[in-house]
Amino acid sequence: MHKAINxxxxxxxAGATFADPHRLIEMLFDGGIDRLAQARGAVMHGxxxxxxKLIGKAFDIIGGLRxxxxxxxxxxxxxxxxxxxxxxxRLVMANARDDVEIIDEVSQLLAEIxxxxxxxxxxxxxxxxxxLNTPVAEEAVxxxxxxxxxx
Numbered sequence: 006m007h008k009a010i011n012x013x014x015x016x017x018x019a020g021a022t023f024a025d026p027h028r029l030i031e032m033l034f035d036g037g038i039d040r041l042a043q044a045r046g047a048v049m050h051g052x053x054x055x056x057x058k059l060i061g062k063a064f065d066i067i068g069g070l071r072x073x074x075x076x077x078x079x080x081x082x083x084x085x086x087x088x089x090x091x092x093x094x095r096l097v098m099a100n101a102r103d104d105v106e107i108i109d110e111v112s113q114l115l116a117e118i119x120x121x122x123x124x125x126x127x128x129x130x131x132x133x134x135x136x137l138n139t140p141v142a143e144e145a146v147x148x149x150x151x152x153x154x155x156x
Contacts, residue, residue, distance in 0.1 A: 025130075027122075027125070027130045030070065030073070030122060031119065031122060031123060033066050033069055033070050034070070034115055034116075034118065034119035034122065035119065036062075036066050037063050037066040037067060037070075037112075037115050038112055038115050038116055038119065040059045040060075040062045040063040040066065041059070041060075041063050041108050041111060041112040041115070042112065043055070043059045044056050044059035044060045044063060044099075044108055045105050045108045045109065045112075047059055048103050048104075048105050048108065049105065056100070056103070057100060060096050060099060060100045060108070061100075063096060063111070064093055064096045064097075067089050067092050067093050067096070067111075067115075068089075068093065070085075070089055071085075071086055071089040071090070071093075074086050074089075085118070088114065088118075092111045092114055092115070095107050095110060095111050096108075096111055099111070
């Protein structure tokens, strides 16, 4: 988590030191999306130095998100790591090609992950293991359905 705080402070976010871990990650997503929007504008206006700087900052923010993953925690962290790797590789390509479509793609991916992150219930944010102690309602148990065609 310290790597993420340091990364966010490096890109100029006030309040990162005092943010709770969940909010810090949200700030990283927002910062990455913001930098990508600015990079898009720089590409559209032919401002190469700004484009390089802003794509670099977005790349570093994604690196901060990636560095905060605990890959030992399971499949979700491993999938996010692969997705962040993909996004970073795409940003390198966007930078080389001045490609706003790639910038938009990465921005959309970050926005989708951010929205999922923001939807985590408050009780789980405060106690990540709380959901493990909650009894499962009978109707919440997945039921295998064998069906015919058209389903």
